[in-house]
Amino acid sequence: MTASPAPEAPIPLWEVFLRARNGLAHKHVGSVHAVDATLALQAARDVYTRRGEGLSIWVVPSAAIVASDPADKETLFEPTGSKIYRHPTFYEVPDDVGHM
Amino acid sequence: MYSQALNAPTPLADTSPEATRFQERIDAEERIEPNDWMPEAYRRTLVRQISQHAHSEIVGMLPEGNWITRAPSLKRKAALLAKVQDEGGHGLYLYAAAETLGVSREELVDQLLSGRAKYSSIFNYPTLTWADIGAIGWLVDGAAIMNQIPLCRCSYGPYARAMIRVCKEESFHQRQGYEIMLTLCRGTAEQKAMAQDALNRWWWPCLMMFGPPDSQSSHSDTSMRWKIKRFTNDALRQKFVDATVPQGHYLGLTFPDPDLRFEDGHWRFGAIDWEEFRRVLAGDGPCNRERLAARRQAHADGAWVREAARAHAAKQRAKAA
Numbered sequence: 107m108t109a110s111p112a113p114e115a116p117i118p119l120w121e122v123f124l125r126a127r128n129g130l131a132h133k134h135v136g137s138v139h140a141v142d143a144t145l146a147l148q149a150a151r152d153v154y155t156r157r158g159e160g161l162s163i164w165v166v167p168s169a170a171i172v173a174s175d176p177a178d179k180e181t182l183f184e185p186t187g188s189k190i191y192r193h194p195t196f197y198e199v200p201d202d203v204g205h206m
Numbered sequence: 207m208y209s210q211a212l213n214a215p216t217p218l219a220d221t222s223p224e225a226t227r228f229q230e231r232i233d234a235e236e237r238i239e240p241n242d243w244m245p246e247a248y249r250r251t252l253v254r255q256i257s258q259h260a261h262s263e264i265v266g267m268l269p270e271g272n273w274i275t276r277a278p279s280l281k282r283k284a285a286l287l288a289k290v291q292d293e294g295g296h297g298l299y300l301y302a303a304a305e306t307l308g309v310s311r312e313e314l315v316d317q318l319l320s321g322r323a324k325y326s327s328i329f330n331y332p333t334l335t336w337a338d339i340g341a342i343g344w345l346v347d348g349a350a351i352m353n354q355i356p357l358c359r360c361s362y363g364p365y366a367r368a369m370i371r372v373c374k375e376e377s378f379h380q381r382q383g384y385e386i387m388l389t390l391c392r393g394t395a396e397q398k399a400m401a402q403d404a405l406n407r408w409w410w411p412c413l414m415m416f417g418p419p420d421s422q423s424s425h426s427d428t429s430m431r432w433k434i435k436r437f438t439n440d441a442l443r444q445k446f447v448d449a450t451v452p453q454g455h456y457l458g459l460t461f462p463d464p465d466l467r468f469e470d471g472h473w474r475f476g477a478i479d480w481e482e483f484r485r486v487l488a489g490d491g492p493c494n495r496e497r498l499a500a501r502r503q504a505h506a507d508g509a510w511v512r513e514a515a516r517a518h519a520a521k522q523r524a525k526a527a
Contacts, residue, residue, distance in 0.1 A: 114512065116312055119305070136368070137302045139311055141512075142519040151297050156291065157375070176241045 119168040120146040122153075132164050140165075162189035220245050232433050234501045237363040240306040248432055252362050255434065255462050261325035263297035265497050269333040270342060278336060285382050286339060292369040292375050299368040306364045319502050327483060328415050330491030337390055337397075337404035343383015345405075345412045345450065351376050352446045353416065356436035365434075384453065391457045398458070405454065406462040413475065414483040416443040422480075447473045 111137050117139040123132035135154050140146035146165040155163070174182060190196050224243050231238065238244055267290050274290065277283035301311055317323035328346055333339065354376065357369040390401040417423060417439040429435035438446075449471040454461055465476030485491065 114312060114509075115516075116310055117512070117516075136299055136371075137305070138298070141515045142522060143521075145515060153295050156288075156295060173241065176239070176243075 117141055120150070120165040121168050121171060122150040123164040123166070124154060125162040126160055128161065130163065135159075137168060138165070215524070220247070223367065229431070232361050232431075235363075235433075237366065238361050239363045244488065247428070248434075251429065251432070251434065252365065253304055253307050253309050255429075256300055256307075256365055257309070257314050258324050258326075260297045260300035260304060261323050263293050263300060264318070265325045265329045265501065266346075267293045267297075268497055268500055269329055269331070269493075270332050270339060273336060273339050276336070276405050277339075282386070289343070289379050289382065292379065296372045299371055300365075303362075303364040303368040307495040317504065319498070319505055321489070321498055324487065326415060327491065330486050330493045330497060331407070331411055331477065332493050334407075335400050335404065337387070337400040338408070340383050340386030340390060340401065341404035341408040343379050343381075344387050344453070345383070345408050346415070347376055347379040347383060348450060349415045349446050351380060351411050352442050352449070356442075359433075359436060361433040387457055388460075391459065401457065402459050407461050409462050410478065410482075411486075413443055413447070413478055414480075414486075416440075416446065417506070418480065419478075444472060447475055 118141065119137055119139055121137050122135050122167050124135050138146055138149040138153055140149050143165060147163060150165050154160070168183045186192070225245055228238075228248075238248075270286060270290050270293070274283060274286055277286050303312055304314060305311055314323075318325070328349075333342070353372065354369055354373050358366055358373055360366045360369065387401050388405075390397040392483060420438045420440045423439055430438070451461065451466065463472070463476045469476055486494070489495075
């Protein structure tokens with residue numbers, strides 16, 4: 107088998123977000139590789155909108171995203187578990203009062 | 207289009223607390239996301255399976271691409287072009303999913319071009335007539351859908367999400383293939399013979415797409431325990447045969463299997479030539495060399511485009527600075 111040439115320098119990764127229609131938020135749909143923003147938008151359009159999936163595209167350099175660490179999950183999100191008084195069902199309203 | 211069943215050795219059982227917790231999450235049908243802890247073997251298995259799947263999509267563009275310029279009508283040509291473009295898109299979704307596991311796109315492409323990576327054996331068969339395009343859509347994509355639907359519930363989030371997108375798009379592929387077969391079967395005797403010939407050549411390789419029989423499949427247990435796989439190779443193969451045989455009979459075609467018979471609610475089929483499967487997978491199918499050569503050529507031909515794009519981006523950055 108012929109050896110292939112040495113791998114080329116990596117092309118940056120971008121995250122793709124689509125707005126399906128006005129009124130909805132942009133939603134993450136996947137990623138593309140591109141050397142700059144113009145080509146990232148073009149690639150996102152080609153790869154993720156072949157069937158009218160969106161009206162607007164955002165591309166964001168993956169390296170620009172700051173993510174929480176899954177190891178911090180408990181510290182970050184557990185405290186809200188015990189704060190049931192933040193939900194409407196915590197409070198009792200007599201049936202006679204009607205819908206509130 | 208399809209992921210070939212793997213031939214990975216069964217990893218040793220990991221009894222660390224993390225591994226136990228991991229298995230509990232899997233058992234509870236929780237999805238695993240890229241930054242979560244996962245056993246190395248789970249990561250390796252997924253990288254191999256997802257990248258093989260991606261390679262299959264990309265190589266799968268070649269047998270069909272062969273007929274784009276010779277499609278019998280503008281309608282067929284537009285549909286085939288869209289289908290082949292979809293396969294390219296599917297390859298890209300899947301490469302991106304594999305990359306979330308820490309492997310680079312360049313590495314994956316290099317594995318394919320250097321011949322180290324495997325891809326589905328089915329794409330090493332030639333497309334000799336237009337009827338083959340019908341047979342591929344109907345049978346190859348039909349088999350792929352059978353395989354891919356359970357993968358939409360795979361335990362690894364990015365793979366499952368990519369598969370949902372792929373499955374949505376794949377159903378057009380199968381229907382357009384069946385419609386081609388139907389048109390040929392309702393045409394002249396010569397056209398119907400063409401359809402029959404395509405079925406004769408594609409039937410057995412399609413059954414092989416589901417991978418080795420369960421009795422010889424070393425990886426199945428682990429993949430099932432990790433919920434990467436939800437059904438065994440044999441179960442999916444039987445499901446495919448049960449769904450497909452009546453469709454073939456509707457076309458008025460016969461299957462190239464004298465042992466095919468209806469029994470206990472299932473279409474039972476004859477023995478599969480696993481020797482042929484191993485040969486094709488090992489690189490000795492009718493088109494293995496041609497397929498790899500075409501991929502290498504395409505990659506080499508695109509080098510100047512990538513280089514120009516990099517140079518342009520660098521120039522724009524310098525201008526902006």
